[in-house]
Amino acid sequence: MVKARWVAASILFALQLLGLLLFAKGFFPSKVVISGDGLFHTDLPAAPAQFSKLIFMVVDAMRSDFIFSEDSSMSFVHQLLNSGHALGFTAHSTPPTVTLPRLKGLTTGSTPNFLDAILNVAEDDTSSSLGEQDSWVKQLFNNGFRIQMFGDDTWLKLFPRFFHRTDGTNSFFVSDFTEVDINVTRHLNDELTVNSGEWDAMILHYLGLDHIGHKGGPKSVFMKPKQQEMDQVIEQLYRYVEEHPETLLVVAGDHGMNEIGNHGGASIGETSAGLVFISPKLEPISSQKSKIAPVAENPGFEFYKRVQQIDLVPTLSMLLQVPIPKNNLGVFIPDFLPLWAPKYAKDVLVENCEQIKLLVEASFGVESLLDSLDEEVEAFQQLYFLCSEGSRDGCYAFLEKSQSHLASSATNYNYVDIYRGFGLLVLSAVLAVALLAVEFWQSKLFGAGILGGSFVFAVSSFGSSLVEEEYQLWWWFATFFFFVYFYSCPGFIRRKKFRFTLLLLSVRVLRSWNNSGQKYITSTLGEYLSNNPSLLWFLILVTYTVYGLRIWTGALRILNPVIAFMLPFMLCSLGFTFKACQVVANGESYPKELLPLVNWILDSMGMENAVDSLVPLAKLVFQMGFVALLTRVVFASQPNADNALFMSDVTNIVSIVLINQTSTKNIPVFLVFMGIKYLFTDLSSYYTAYGSNQLHSTAFVSVFTLIMQYLSFFSLGNTNSLATVDLSNAYNGVESYNMTLVGVLTFLSNFAGPVYWAIASLDVMLEKSATTHQQTSQKWAKFWVRNLIYIVFYSVAAVGLVGACINLRFHLFIWSVFSPKLLYFVSWNVLIYGVMETVCLLMLCIY
């Protein structure tokens, strides 16, 4: 019977996983790209090249208002615009507005694949390479351009073999505003003078502006100086362009940013990137309208003409006279046509049309557009016919129709897989609910409550704002839970009002630590602490001390008092030192009392710079954590072991490692966690002691765990958007890039809250009641109840979310809100349910 339950649970989980995978396979199709390189489609006389050299300067996250508005500090660019030597555009960047997919769009001219957004993080991944796919970089390379690349190393990952000379910068040390850019600019002096003859195209990618946005938002105090710095770089480049008029300078933002400085989504700020073409040659084609700079600030980011960011691709190709990349969906920007004599201008457009025609043919699966009798194709035929007759308007009509057709059909959902996956999920949900019904038949109200909560959560997936503001939903669940818990406790426990109030207060403090979501940016405790580093570091010290004391006073003392003291002492002091060195190295603000400690550590390690100490220190923390954990686990299997404290010891040791992966302002949250855990354990143990019903008390603890997992996930500042994936602790102790290791560290630093509660709840569930062996033997029954509740929750939620994705697959927010949520959900299901519950299971085996 007992075994059969666990087999059933495993089958249900496998069903869920299979369903999700099948669904994902149909929902995120890997995009079909036409292989091979683009060629010229028209015979001679082809339009002559306007430029033979290119400087392509990407400023990460440069929103159009940063460069064009009255608030902008880029006065030199304004001068250029006013004199007609520059043409400005607001370029729409298609979501996901993350660097990797945007660079793919900017170079290949195709719309991005949602999966690219994830691969943006996975650096080792080679599938994101564009070595094979056609792009203007490849076309330049094929046409004998020698290309230099300085800046964000994403380019090196995309184009591993096309660059002549490179200096890549890693983009993940977000706290660095200056080094990343100096690293690029320092090459300019040489490249623009002595080495000028050694290159034909130069790509610069500046990251500092994006980092400032992530740290301080678009109104950060660092923003003005950074814009001025970029302005000076442009001025330096322009001086070169003046001397070498065959050079075209393009300044582009890969995406924008929202009002808090993040990006990844589809808001107007994130999708409005700046784009400027600079050359004295542009003066004749510059219109009066584009000569007015700066432009007044406006909420719609209407600065000059709006174009698609991918329109850059055919424009650039034609200006440099290389074939247009094969998969390009961009449309040549009409403003540049007058650069050519009319007979050549026509060739430019025809070139673009012929290239896109191939894509249209491929999308309809027809051999030739003109021979097809398909009704849908006919509309294209007519426009194409107009175009081949030489009508400029006809060409643009054809191009624009093709662009919108191809962009929307770029995602061909595989409905068979989608519905099979959904079917499996429904099946697993039905079975899970049936299991729940069997288990809770005697306590229908409990079963209904669990099912009802899961149902509300599942339904909430259909509202894009409820997905964005999921934190509020979990807060609502949490307060409701405590309310119900209070009223269902026996009267005696209910009289412990002080403890209940304290519990509510702690959870309330947890809630105010960070903002999560798009809509409300309120003042938070985390922000307050960041501005008061002395208080913050006092609390951090208290956190480490309290956790150290708890480990010391744990069961290890029975083993050996010296070890029991040394292990936590070493672990906590190493952890504290690492965090101290980290803030010093990152240039965050810190109390000056920390400096002697950091200097002493650096001296004793024989190092000059705090940055150098980070890798060895972090390694030591992880090693110490491992040793402590191992000692505790080995000790637990000894005959004289006191297992009553096993769960709390393990929780506390793991916590130190989790704290190591937490950003500084969030560390004291672990103090709050501990408070909540002790208060709830206390109340729960009375509840169990009053023995009303073991099923009820276990159900309460399990629901509490689930709620705390989600609530703490969001209260540590996470959201359902890819924009908040925190990578600042993903490289702790990592010397060279290792995808698995960085993956695990990223998981721990983003899911620190849920991981904590998965383990800590075992303590809540078992320890206080585990005074006798009889109680210990009930651990499997209790764990089964918890597991059952999780299965029901995750399977019902999966049906809701996948149902929402199917139902809203043509919704505006499908890629910006629902798909990231789906990814987060799969992570929760696989990592927090699958992996963490297995870890808990193993711990129970030892217990």
Add this chain to the structure above:
Amino acid sequence: MARKPVVKKLVSFLDVILEAPHPPTLEPPSETSRSLLNVPIHALLLIWSYFSFGLTRDVAGTMARMIPNLILLQIGYAYVLLSKGKTKRTKKKGRGNDNVLIYASLFVALVASIPIFSVLVLFGSPLYDHLKETYLLALHLSFLIIYPLLVVYQYDLEVWFNLATFNVDSLAQNPVYVSSVAAFVGAWLGVFPIPLDWDRPWQAWPITLLVGSYLGYFVGGVVHYFL
């Protein structure tokens, strides 16, 4: 099973309270408790008037300006409630006592806004950014919900404890109580529209909670009438 004696020892002194033979019962019902007059129609009127006096334009200002109106109507409602329950009370207390009760309770309700405010904050109301609005909401809830309860159930702590723990024999006999619970539920459900991205002025804090509680108060009265 083996734990029971241990438990006994721990809390023996409390068992007396727990196992008290007869928990104090609420005020016996009057025959006329089911009356249309008990339905708080003025709650609807009030919430409608708030909107026409510019609740969405100036949230805190309007909420503050409307407090006197709320108090006036609630005093009237208190008289209605007391006159309906007269059959028994007239024997014990006179009209004069009623007046004292009705006007003294105003001050108690004013003071009660502070604990309500604390509960609101504990349950997640913004403390730092919308202090004024949150407190005004507490004040409204206090005069809307607590005040009539004070008038009807007066100052017996044991009765209030029973009210707070839903230990009420018959809902049908306690019209104000049904309204009050419904008003709290209304405020509780009122949070739902806030995070939606409709960007309407009425989504501002705490309008939806205010509307939820007033509507809940009215609906509770109606529900009670049909109980």
